[in-house]
Each structure stands twice: as structure tokens, then as C-alpha cells.
Amino acid sequence: MEQLERLGIRAREAETSLRLLTTEKKNQVLHQAADDLQKNARQILAENEKDMENGRKNGMSAGLLDRLALTEERIRQIALGLRQIAALDDPVGEVIGMKKRPNGLLIGQKRVPLGVVGIIYEARPNVTADAFGLCFKTGNAVILKGGSDAIHSNTAIVDSLRQSLKDCQVNPDALLLITDTSRETTRAFMKLNRYVDVLIPRGGAGLIRSVVENSTIPVIETGTGNCHVYVDETADLSMAADIILNAKTQRVGVCNACESILVHEKVKEQLLPVLGKRLGDKQVEIRGDESVRSLIPEAVPATEEDWGQEYLDYIVSMKTVSSVDEAIAHINRYNTGHSETIVTDSYENAQKFLDLVDAACVYVNASTRFTDGFEFGFGAEIGISTQKLHARGPMGLLALTTTKYIIYGSGQIRS
Amino acid sequence: MEQLERLGIRAREAETSLRLLTTEKKNQVLHQAADDLQKNARQILAENEKDMENGRKNGMSAGLLDRLALTEERIRQIALGLRQIAALDDPVGEVIGMKKRPNGLLIGQKRVPLGVVGIIYEARPNVTADAFGLCFKTGNAVILKGGSDAIHSNTAIVDSLRQSLKDCQVNPDALLLITDTSRETTRAFMKLNRYVDVLIPRGGAGLIRSVVENSTIPVIETGTGNCHVYVDETADLSMAADIILNAKTQRVGVCNACESILVHEKVKEQLLPVLGKRLGDKQVEIRGDESVRSLIPEAVPATEEDWGQEYLDYIVSMKTVSSVDEAIAHINRYNTGHSETIVTDSYENAQKFLDLVDAACVYVNASTRFTDGFEFGFGAEIGISTQKLHARGPMGLLALTTTKYIIYGSGQIRS
Numbered sequence: 112m113e114q115l116e117r118l119g120i121r122a123r124e125a126e127t128s129l130r131l132l133t134t135e136k137k138n139q140v141l142h143q144a145a146d147d148l149q150k151n152a153r154q155i156l157a158e159n160e161k162d163m164e165n166g167r168k169n170g171m172s173a174g175l176l177d178r179l180a181l182t183e184e185r186i187r188q189i190a191l192g193l194r195q196i197a198a199l200d201d202p203v204g205e206v207i208g209m210k211k212r213p214n215g216l217l218i219g220q221k222r223v224p225l226g227v228v229g230i231i232y233e234a235r236p237n238v239t240a241d242a243f244g245l246c247f248k249t250g251n252a253v254i255l256k257g258g259s260d261a262i263h264s265n266t267a268i269v270d271s272l273r274q275s276l277k278d279c280q281v282n283p284d285a286l287l288l289i290t291d292t293s294r295e296t297t298r299a300f301m302k303l304n305r306y307v308d309v310l311i312p313r314g315g316a317g318l319i320r321s322v323v324e325n326s327t328i329p330v331i332e333t334g335t336g337n338c339h340v341y342v343d344e345t346a347d348l349s350m351a352a353d354i355i356l357n358a359k360t361q362r363v364g365v366c367n368a369c370e371s372i373l374v375h376e377k378v379k380e381q382l383l384p385v386l387g388k389r390l391g392d393k394q395v396e397i398r399g400d401e402s403v404r405s406l407i408p409e410a411v412p413a414t415e416e417d418w419g420q421e422y423l424d425y426i427v428s429m430k431t432v433s434s435v436d437e438a439i440a441h442i443n444r445y446n447t448g449h450s451e452t453i454v455t456d457s458y459e460n461a462q463k464f465l466d467l468v469d470a471a472c473v474y475v476n477a478s479t480r481f482t483d484g485f486e487f488g489f490g491a492e493i494g495i496s497t498q499k500l501h502a503r504g505p506m507g508l509l510a511l512t513t514t515k516y517i518i519y520g521s522g523q524i525r526s
Numbered sequence: 527m528e529q530l531e532r533l534g535i536r537a538r539e540a541e542t543s544l545r546l547l548t549t550e551k552k553n554q555v556l557h558q559a560a561d562d563l564q565k566n567a568r569q570i571l572a573e574n575e576k577d578m579e580n581g582r583k584n585g586m587s588a589g590l591l592d593r594l595a596l597t598e599e600r601i602r603q604i605a606l607g608l609r610q611i612a613a614l615d616d617p618v619g620e621v622i623g624m625k626k627r628p629n630g631l632l633i634g635q636k637r638v639p640l641g642v643v644g645i646i647y648e649a650r651p652n653v654t655a656d657a658f659g660l661c662f663k664t665g666n667a668v669i670l671k672g673g674s675d676a677i678h679s680n681t682a683i684v685d686s687l688r689q690s691l692k693d694c695q696v697n698p699d700a701l702l703l704i705t706d707t708s709r710e711t712t713r714a715f716m717k718l719n720r721y722v723d724v725l726i727p728r729g730g731a732g733l734i735r736s737v738v739e740n741s742t743i744p745v746i747e748t749g750t751g752n753c754h755v756y757v758d759e760t761a762d763l764s765m766a767a768d769i770i771l772n773a774k775t776q777r778v779g780v781c782n783a784c785e786s787i788l789v790h791e792k793v794k795e796q797l798l799p800v801l802g803k804r805l806g807d808k809q810v811e812i813r814g815d816e817s818v819r820s821l822i823p824e825a826v827p828a829t830e831e832d833w834g835q836e837y838l839d840y841i842v843s844m845k846t847v848s849s850v851d852e853a854i855a856h857i858n859r860y861n862t863g864h865s866e867t868i869v870t871d872s873y874e875n876a877q878k879f880l881d882l883v884d885a886a887c888v889y890v891n892a893s894t895r896f897t898d899g900f901e902f903g904f905g906a907e908i909g910i911s912t913q914k915l916h917a918r919g920p921m922g923l924l925a926l927t928t929t930k931y932i933i934y935g936s937g938q939i940r941s
Contacts, residue, residue: 499640525772
């Protein structure tokens with residue numbers, strides 16, 4: 112704990128010094144950091160190989176090993192990511208809504224960094240540079256706690272980035288890595304609310320739950336997505352099938368992929384056999400209610416548990432409903448507040464769905480896969496918030512800022 | 527816990543039904559609720575008398591008894607508060623920044639209720655109606671947990687409000703009161719993150735700390751204010767003294783009152799004797815460093831603890847500094863992120879103070895006492911946030927809303 116406190120104090124000090132940097136200076140640092148990562152690629156790859164070896168020894172799955180692996184090309188991509196962040200507009204410093212009060216006070220909200228950001232993530236070393244870039248661009252110091260599986264890779268990347276900061280005469284404590292990856296240290300980190308302004312977990316549902324339950328630092332929940340596509344009775348059925356195929360199969364391991372399909376009973380006879388065939392061609396297992404199974408014989412019975420499941424796999428649950436209201440009620444009961452789509456040609460049902468479905472992103476006639484900072488035009492993404500406070504949906508640079516009121520007076524006192 | 531879960535489920539159901547109410551309907555309910563509170567004044571006063579009697583029996587301080595007491599006039603004020611909320615613009619439903627993406631998707635952010643708001647507060651029955659009014663106007667269901675000292679008053683007020691909801695054909699579970707005021711129930715309430723979207727504690731530092739440490743529901747921290755006035759070397763000293771007197775003594779028990787004064791050493795000989803006299807006339811005890819005590823003989827020695835203290839009393843700490851930088855560093859070390867003022871005629875130092883002081887509200891040449899939703903022109907206030915996520919500074923109706931992305935497509939899929 113004492114060691115963590117010292118880290119916290121160092122991050123706070125760095126944060127204060129970051130407030131003085133111009134956007135020009137921050138961009139210079141980001142370009143330098145990108146150059147240095149590519150220059151240091153050989154060392155970084157050697158350290159990554161240690162993690163890979165451990166991973167293989169410990170029986171890590173092929174999918175996880177792929178996420179952990181770095182290559183020259185991936186390091187080039189990571190460096191490119193930092194250059195892209197440099198190219199984005201700096202949101203810090205903007206003053207919003209400045210107005211004069213009747214007593215002459217001029218009051219406005221100035222956009223400022225959050226301060227110190229904590230990020231807890233799993234075995235994806237690319238997050239290390241990415242999180243630094245986004246936090247640094249917005250003037251935040253960042254404390255990273257990566258997974259033990261990627262500790263060598265993360266340390267090598269952080270060493271390179273901190274050296275770039277030093278070379279640019281910036282306090283290198285703008286980026287700190289917790290190298291002790293024990294569970295106790297992680298728990299203690301979550302209690303560091305005196306020094307850390309926000310904690311963002313990036314990883315699976317278990318990690319996120321643990322952070323929500325244990326953190327005294329304000330948390331931004333990201334990621335879990337039990338996303339639905341509802342096909343209304345008035346839908347263009349070929350559009351519906353295309354959207355479902357895209358939302359389910361374009362990439363299955365991501366939070367904005369479709370996990371559950373609702374079909375209005377009036378179109379089930381036309382649509383379900385087509386869906387059964389097309390999803391089957393893509394090796395998607397369908398878990399359906401009785402009505403679905405009567406039209407898709409390959410479907411297996413869905414259990415109550417299936418409706419709340421985020422599979423992240425070639426599996427989908429499927430159900431028929433008798434109205435848009437039933438669809439909305441089902442979604443609001445089982446969803447995780449991520450992304451939901453209605454396919455419809457009814458103006459009334461489209462508006463109702465947009466109004467009543469409780470989620471970060473609600474679509475009419477489009478794939479849920481668009482829920483993404485880049486697709487939304489933010490040029491970057493720190494995660495997708497599924498909570499309601501502060502930021503909801505894809506989070507770009509703005510989500511890493513807060514505001515403070517600045518007030519210009521001329522001697523006003525309150526009577 | 528089971529009972530609390532049932533409350534949570536009822537609040538969620540009510541929340542869903544509130545989404546369908548028009549602003550007109552919500553305003554009608556608020557007026558009805560105001561009328562009914564005045565109509566039921568006699569019963570409410572009788573119940574309040576029970577709380578007062580218990581308070582007197584239990585040796586409650588005069589200050590707390592005064593906060594607990596209701597009168598015909600106070601009930602009239604509470605009803606007036608509801609009518610004022612009815613008169614405010616409804617922020618729900620506004621769509622912000624709707625733009626067309628290159629692929630034709632039309633993406634915008636719609637302002638929506640947070641959902642279910644939890645409020646934990648102490649013995650101030652006026653908060654009961656006030657919190658209901660603000661939450662209801664923004665389409666939120668609210669679960670209240672008031673102090674045991676005010677349980678009879680709160681129950682009577684809630685009964686009246688719920689009856690008004692029923693009479694207007696609105697689900698009365700839009701307002702729920704936890705009547706079991708035990709510590710265990712309070713703790714369990716803080717874990718109700720499945721049903722409650724945000725928890726707002728309103729009360730003393732102890733209550734707020736307990737909520738931050740125990741809640742799994744996202745919290746908005748409110749209230750603690752160790753506010754500073756810094757008098758720069760170029761200050762108009764008579765303006766400085768007026769601002770200090772106002773910030774310290776206009777009302778001492780509030781979070782935006784000044785608790786600590788910093789004076790540039792170049793003006794200390796002129797200013798401190800005046801301050802000593804004027805604060806002394808108002809019975810303010812001064813706790814000073816050596817340099818202060820050499821000019822104000824009545825001042826007692828300040829300890830390290832004093833610099834971080836929120837007195838909420840006729841006490842102030844006072845210190846001299848040798849530069850604006852020292853003042854800023856001192857403030858950023860000891861403040862609670864509430865409200866800070868510089869009195870200066872230096873453009874450079876004013877800008878530096880606004881840029882570098884880390885607080886919700888940073889003033890030049892004005893009293894800290896203006897940090898208030900009404901003074902800022904919001905027409906209402908749910909509290910003053912001293913944290914950085916979601917809302918910072920005085921919170922009006924907007925702070926009780928979130929956004930969701932709404933996306934209009936025409937069959938877009940991701941490639």
C-alpha cells in the first residue's frame with residue numbers, strides 16, 4: 112500500500128506539471144514516443160517473446176496468445192495509433208457557455224483534464240501505448256495495471272514511452288506502471304481514491320465486476336454487451352437478415368456483436384428459415400424458444416440463462432415476440448445497456464424503440480457493430496461505457512476530461 | 527436485503543413508466559404535489575412534532591433542531607420549491623450534436639433520465655420534497671433514505687407526495703422511502719447497483735466518506751468545502767477584506783464558506799491588522815502561522831491539521847505566502863476541490879490561478895459564497911459536486927440526466 116501511495120503521489124505531481132503543456136508540446140511528445148517505440152522494436156519483441164513463452168507454457172488459449180503477440184507490424188500499428196492521437200483536436204482548454212449573471216459575474220465551464228486516470232486491463236500490450244496516448248493528449252497522468260501475462264511486454268513499452276517523456280523534458284511520471292500484478296496489489300490500487308480520479312477497467316466481465324465491487328475510485332464501466340437485433344413485423348426482411356448476419360458474425364469476440372435475436376411472430380415463417388440457413392452456413396449455433404425451433408430444426412432449446420448471456424462466440428439466442436412492446440420489455444430486462452437495433456419500416460415503432468430501450472446506443476435499421484469510437488467519428492476510443500454517469504457509449508478524448516467553473520468578478524459579495 | 531431488492535424492482539418499473547410522461551404532465555403532478563403538501567400541513571406538522579420531541583429528548587443541538595423543525599411557513603416554502611421546479615425547462619428529450627456520418631448513419635445524443643436515483647441524507651425533511659421534485663422533473667424514480675431523526679416527518683411528506691402521484695394516475699413508486707433507518711439497511715442500500723443508477727449523499731463529511739467507501743452504485747460526491755481566499759500582492763485591499771468577510775461570515779455553516787485565508791507577504795502589514803479587527807468584530811477565531819500572529823496578536827497558533835479543516839464555524843485559518851505559486855501549491859494540497867478565490871489586479875496571476883487551481887469553481891475577485899445552483903442561474907440545485915466525473919460544481923436538473931446515442935440507419939452494415 113505504501114508503495115502504491117508513493118506511485119499515487121508521483122502521478123499527482125506529474126499531473127500538475129502536465130497542466131502547463133501546450134497542445135504543440137503534447138503532440139511533439141506523442142510523435143517522439145511513436146518514433147522511439149519503432150526504434151526499440153527489437154527489445155520490445157524480445158520481451159514479448161518471454162511473455163509468449165510463459166503463455167504457451169501455461170496453456171494459454173490460441174485466441175489469448177494472439178492478443179498477446181507483438182510483431183514488427185503490430186508495433187508499427189501501435190506507433191501509428193500515437194501519431195493519430197497527435198493529429199486529433201485537443202479538447203482541453205475550451206470554455207463552454209460563458210454567460211454574465213445579473214450581478215456582473217461572468218461564469219463559464221472550462222474543459223480540463225480529469226487528473227490521474229487508472230486503467231486495469233488484461234493481456235493486451237497494445238492497450239499500454241494506446242491508453243498512454245489518449246491520457247497524455249488530454250493532460251492526464253495515467254497509472255496502468257496490466258495483466259501478469261503481459262508484464263514483460265508492458266514493462267518494455269512503458270520504459271520506451273517514459274524515456275521519450277524524459278527526452279522531451281516532460282515528467283516521466285505522467286506514465287506509471289504497477290509491476291506487482293498480485294491480486295492484493297490490484298485490490299489496494301482500487302482503494303487509491305485519494306490519488307486517482309477515475310478507474311477504467313478494460314477486460315472481461317469478471318474483471319469489471321471485481322472493479323465495480325471493490326473500487327473506492329469512481330469507475331467507468333466498459334464493455335459487456337448483450338446486444339439485440341429486433342425484427343419488427345414491417346421490416347424489410349432481406350435488410351434484417353443482412354444486419355443480423357453482420358452484427359452476429361462479422362466479428363464474434365467483441366462487445367458490440369449481436370448475442371440475441373428477437374423476431375415478430377408475423378414474419379417468423381418467412382424470416383426464420385432464411386436465418387437458420389445463413390447463420391448455419393457461418394457455423395453459428397442457434398438457441399431458440401419453441402416457436403423458433405419449430406421453424407429452425409437445428410436450433411437447440413434456449414434456457415432462461417441464455418437470454419442474459421454475452422457469448423462472444425458463434426452462438427446466438429433467438430426468440431419470437433408478439434409486439435414491439437414485448438421486444439422492448441425483453442431487451443430492457445436482459446440487456447447490458449450496450450447496443451440495440453430495431454429493423455422496421457414503421458415510423459411509430461422506430462420512435463418507440465428509440466425512446467424506450469434503455470441502452471448506450473439505440474439503432475434503427477443498422478448493425479450494432481457500429482458502436483465504436485472510430486465509427487462514431489471520434490478518431491480514438493478509450494472504451495465503450497455501459498454506465499450512465501459521465502460518459503455513455505463509445506468514449507473518445509472528451510470522456511477523459513472534466514470541466515471546472517471559472518468565474519470572473521469585480522468584487523462581488525453575496526447578500 | 528430482499529425487501530430492498532423489492533423496492534429496487536418497484537423503482538425500476540416506475541422509472542420505465544416515467545419515460546412516457548410529457549413535460550406538461552410532470553408539471554401538473556408537481557403543482558398537485560405542492561397543493562397537497564399545503565393541504566396536509568397539519569398532519570405533517572404533527573408528525574414533525576414527534577421527531578422534534580425525540581430530538582429534544584436525545585439532546586439534539588439547537589442547530590440540528592432548527593434544521594429538523596417544520597412550520598406552516600416552511601411547508602409553504604417547500605411547496606413553492608416544487609412549483610419553481612415545475613416552472614423550469616425540462617432538459618429531457620433534447621438531441622445534441624446530431625450529425626451524418628460518411629456512411630449515411632445519422633448519430634446524435636439524446637438527453638434521457640438517469641433512471642433510478644438514490645439519495646441518502648440527514649435530518650433535513652425539506653430535502654425529501656426537494657429531491658423528489660428535481661428527480662421527478664427529470665423523469666427519474668427516486669429512493670430516499672433519510673435520517674432516523676426525521677423519520678416521522680419524512681414519512682408524512684412522502685405519503686402526501688405519493689398520494690399526489692396516485693391522484694394524477696402516475697405510478698407512486700416514482701418516490702420510495704426506506705423507512706428502516708438501521709446502519710445495516712443503509713449499507714445494503716449502497717450495494718443495490720443492479721437497481722439504482724446513481725447514489726447522491728447529502729450531509730456531513732462522515733456520511734459522504736462512508737458512501738464513497740461502501741457503495742457499489744456510482745456516487746456523486748457532494749459538499750465538503752475547505753475553501754480558500756488568496757489575497758495577491760496587487761489586490762485592492764478593501765475589496766479583499768470585503769470578500770473575506772463575506773466568504774467567512776455571511777453564513778458559516780455552509781460548504782461554500784471560506785475556511786482558510788492566504789495573504790501575500792508584501793501586503794500583510796497593511797491587510798492583516800484590518801482583517802484581525804473586522805473578523806474579531808464578528809467573533810471569528812483566527813488560527814495563524816507565525817507571520818500572521820506577529821500582526822494579529824489575538825490569533826492562536828495554527829497546526830498542520832488546521833490547513834485541511836472545514837470548520838463550518840466562526841473559525842478561520844490564515845497564512846502568509848511569498849508568491850501566487852506558493853498559494854496555488856498550498857491550495858492544491860489542502861483543498862477539497864470546492865471553491866477558491868484569488869483577489870488580484872494582476873492579469874497574469876488571475877489567469878494562472880484560474881488555470882492551475884484544481885477545484886470545481888475558481889474565482890477572481892468574488893466571494894466563494896456564490897457557488898450555488900441558484901446563484902449560477904440553474905433555478906434549482908441537487909447539491910454541489912466536488913468530484914470530477916459526470917458533474918462538477920453546483921448541480922441543477924442537467925446533472926440528473928444522461929444521454930444515449932440514437933442512430934438512424936437505412937440498412938448499414940459494417941465491413
